[in-house]
Amino acid sequence: MPPLDPALAHRIAQGTLDDPFAVLGPHDDGGAVRVTAFDPGAEAMFAVQDGLAHPLAPAGAPGVFSGPVPARAPYELRGTAAGRQWVYDDAYRFGPVLGEMDEYLIGEGTHERLWHALGAHVIDHEGARGAHFAVWAPNALRVAVVGDFNAWDGRRHLMRKRGATGVWEIFVPGVTDGAHYKYQIAGPDGAIQPLKADPVGFRSEHAPSNASVVADITGYGWHDGKWMTARAGRNARTAPISIYEVHLGSWRRRADEGNRPLSYKEAAVELVDYARDMGFTHLEFLPLSEYPFDGSWGYQPVGLYAPTIRHGPPHEFRDLVDAAHQAGLGVILDWVPGHFPADPHGLGRFDGTALYEHADPKEGFHQDWNTLIYNYGRREVANYLISNALYWLEEYHVDGLRVDAVASMLYRDYSRREGEWVPNVHGGRENYEAIAMLQRMNTQVYGKVPGILTAAEESTSFPGVSQPVDAGGLGFGYKWNMGWMNDTLAYMHRDPVYRRFHHQQMTFGLVYAFSENFILPISHDEVVHGKGSMLGKMPGGEWEKFANLRAYYGFMWGHPGKKLLFMGQEFAQGPEWNHNAQIDWDAAGREMHRGVQRLVRDLNTLYRAEPALHVNDCAPEGFQWIDANDADRSLYSWIRRGGPDDPPIVVICNFTPVERPDTVIGLPLGGTWEEVLNTDAAIYGGANRGNMGRIEASGDGVMGQPASARVMVPPLATVILKYKG
Structure with a gap:
């Protein structure tokens, strides 16, 4: 058998072979079988077949050995150096795996x-x-x-x-x-x-x-069959959906262990028990796919297929999801297909070219976040993202994906000045390729995984975000109502004396409330970067701040749309959220904060129990104004309806610090109405002004309603009434 070509031997030793399997491993050579191997630590090398060691000769370059073996059959390599020896299988004797x-x-x-x-x-x-x-x-x-x-x-x-x-x-x-x-x-x-x-x-x-x-993610034993069978009903437009949004790294920390965050297994007990006790229906996690920089909160991911190791290995994330399901809680993940960081170990110029991203920075670079933008028009890149969405839903039994920054994907000129963006093929600003990717993603996940939901964080008036793809929509199940959030928080921030001049900020959301399937989000974005906490947004002294916040939460839970609160907001945390520290659990033990926490728990309980408050969250037949125009008194009143046999609910809000003890309200039915919730109740930190638990409606119609009643509406409070008959 002739010796190995020295030029090949040097290329092996230098690692410059373009086709290593053509040279390394076993090959027929003149009627014999030659094995060529590379091991830079070996002084001598043997191919061991059937217990017999066959020496491989040095081939003219350090670590390269080549020689005959009796047959094309499995073998091991045995290297020796300085009196040591080691045995291992040769990777180059194995055929391909992919078909x-x-x-x-x-x-x-x-x-x-x-x-x-x-x-x-x-x-x-x-x-x-x-x-x-x-x-x-x-x-x-x-x-x-x-x-x-x-x-x-x-x-x-x-x-x-x-x-x-x-x-x-x-x-x-x-x-x-x-x-x-x-x-x-x-x-x-x-x-x-x-x-x-x-x-x-x-x-x-x-x-x-x-x-x-390397992680073997197969073989997990799930215990959530009951949940998986029923979850389609839990995610439906007609279901009560109240979401607790969590940054797992700062929900709770172990101060006595270096201030570390909870593990997935610890969260499976502590977080799940808490969210269930608070009456939430779903947990939503800020991104948990692997990310390099803590300060990005996960919104600049590098490892889209890897649950972050910060809280434990992949199976332990499954433990968290499994525990949530057994407790009756859905799990939603924030998913980030809009951009990725330029860290050297990441996707940027992955194979020496702009592979996952656009080469032109006018298309491929996010100026706001110093990140790279996926090339959605490249079929392999779109496939990578769509498959990733399916991955989380199938492998980890996640119940939904909330897609981050959808507006930045839909528009080529997003946050760019004239001349800094590339128009589409028709000269417009819409990103057709991103739109097609999102439509295909929604079509695929809804078609492959029964009962899941997707939600878009989309801040513009792009049409049909939550409409089916076959009707021309993007195909999301839900859309975050950013306009409602901005308008209502701007109103609440004002001193009550000026609210009369901005009355429509609380009513405008009903003009378009049923154009999409909306989630009302008070998310992490509203309590960072100098925006303060929810309590800090409220005007007035301490009593007014708490009363305003309680009234606002009552307004929100009575308003059409699914609900979302970020952690800490449920007990009126005072400081702005800090991702490097746990939320202010000490505050949750103080009386006024504890009252807000109890209110949120009771609002969730009422919302889940009363079909009138959730069945038609996304349907116009579930809502009717009683009085939307009482700007002088900053009063709002409306009716919520469920199915034909469900008792209606009436919501009355007073956003001034003036008590309204004898307010005449039109009602859809005469008879007894139970006061099922009053945000001024003493158990919530209020002054216990109310209606002694019920009112009686007479047949004297007002405000376009066939009946009416006189109602005590406390200052800075929301009162919720249920028809009893």
């Missing part, structure tokens, strides 16, 4: 479960246990997987390119759960890029380290 269908679907951009093909998977392959690595890098000259299993040496495991799809793969025997790895990529010009984390990696190192970690 032709995987290649075809990846190339076409239609691989619905991309994470089954790409990433790192612990598998049994051709008689050996190890990890299969696969990554998309179509413009790369070479790709190697490096890690703690090969001394981070890019020469050791150069990967096999799979045709024109741009996917590279290798099976590395002996690598199992917990191994750290990255990809070393030579760009099209041969330049080595910064080591890259796996775009489809399932786990990451703890920050500030950023390697991907």
Whole structure:
């Protein structure tokens, strides 16, 4: 058998082989079988077959060995140096793992479960246990997987390119759960890029380290079958949906353990029990896909397929979801397909080219956030994102996705001046490619995963956000009502003496309340960056601040639309939210704060119990004004209705500090009305002014209603009445 070509030997030693499987491993050579191996730490190398060691000769470059073996059959490599020896399987003796269908679907951009093909998977392959690595890098000259299993040496495991799809793969025997790895990529010009984390990696190192970690995410034993069977009803437009939005890193911390945040397993007990006790129906988490910078709160993710290791490994995130479901709580994740950070280990110029992002910064760079924008028009990129949405819903039983910053995706000129953006093919500002990606995402997840929901954080008047795709909409289940939030908080911030001049800020939301399926969000964005806390937004002294906030929450829960509060708002936290510290649990123990907390619990209980308050949250037949025009007294009153057999609810709000002891209100029915909630009740921190639990409506019609009653409406308070008959 002739010796190995010295030029090839030097390319092996330098790690510059473009097709390593054509040289390394077993190959037929003149009627014999040659094994060529590279191990830079070996002084001698043997191929061991059937217990017999066959020496491989040095091949003219350090660490390169080559020689004959008796047959094309499984073998192990045995290296020796300085009296030591080690034995391992040769990665280059194994065939490919991905099939032709995987290649075809990846190339076409239609691989619905991309994470089954790409990433790192612990598998049994051709008689050996190890990890299969696969990554998309179509413009790369070479790709190697490096890690703690090969001394981070890019020469050791150069990967096999799979045709024109741009996917590279290798099976590395002996690598199992917990191994750290990255990809070393030579760009099209041969330049080595910064080591890259796996775009489809399932786990990451703890920050500030950023390697991907091999994680076997199969085999979890779920206990949430009852929830999964019933959840379609829990997420429906007719269901009560009251969401507790949580930044898991700062909900609660362990001060005696270095101020660390809760683990997923701890949150599965403490957070789940608390949210259930407070009467919320869903937990919504700020992004939990892996991110490098704590100060981004997760909104600049690098590892879209990896639950952040800050709180534990992937199975422990499943423990949290499972516990929430067993407690009757849905789980919504904030999902960020709008942009990604330019950290060197991330997606930016992944294979030496603008691969995931646009090359032109007018399309590919977010000026507001110094981040990169996905190229939604590239089919493989759209597939990467859509598959990721499905991944969280299928693998982690998540019940919904709230899509962040949708407006920034819909418009090419978002936050850009004239000349700083590229128009669409028709010269307009709409981003057709992003629109198509969102429509396809919603179509896919609703079609593949029964009972889930999606919600858009969308701050413009883009039409049809929550309308079906086949009707021309984006296909979301719900849309955050940012206009309602901005208008009503602006009103509440005013001194009550001036509110009469801005009365319409509280009524304008009803002009368009049923144009979309709305969620009323008082989110984390309203209590950061100098905006203060919800309590801090309210005018007046201490009593007025608390009374205003209680009245506002009553207004919000009585208003059509699903509900969302950010953590700490439920007990009127005083300071602005700080992601580096837990919310102010000390305040929750003080009387006035405890009263607001009890109010939110009771509002949730009432909202869930009364069909009139939730069945028609998204339907006009569930709402009717009694009086929307009493600006002089800053009074508002309306009717909420459920089904034909459900008792109606009447909501009355007084946003002045003036007691209205004898207010005449039109009512839809004569008879007894029960006062089911009064935000001025003493148990909430109020002065206990009210209607002794009920009122009697006479047949004297006013305000367009067939009946009427005199109602005590306390100052800065909301009163809710239920018809008893």
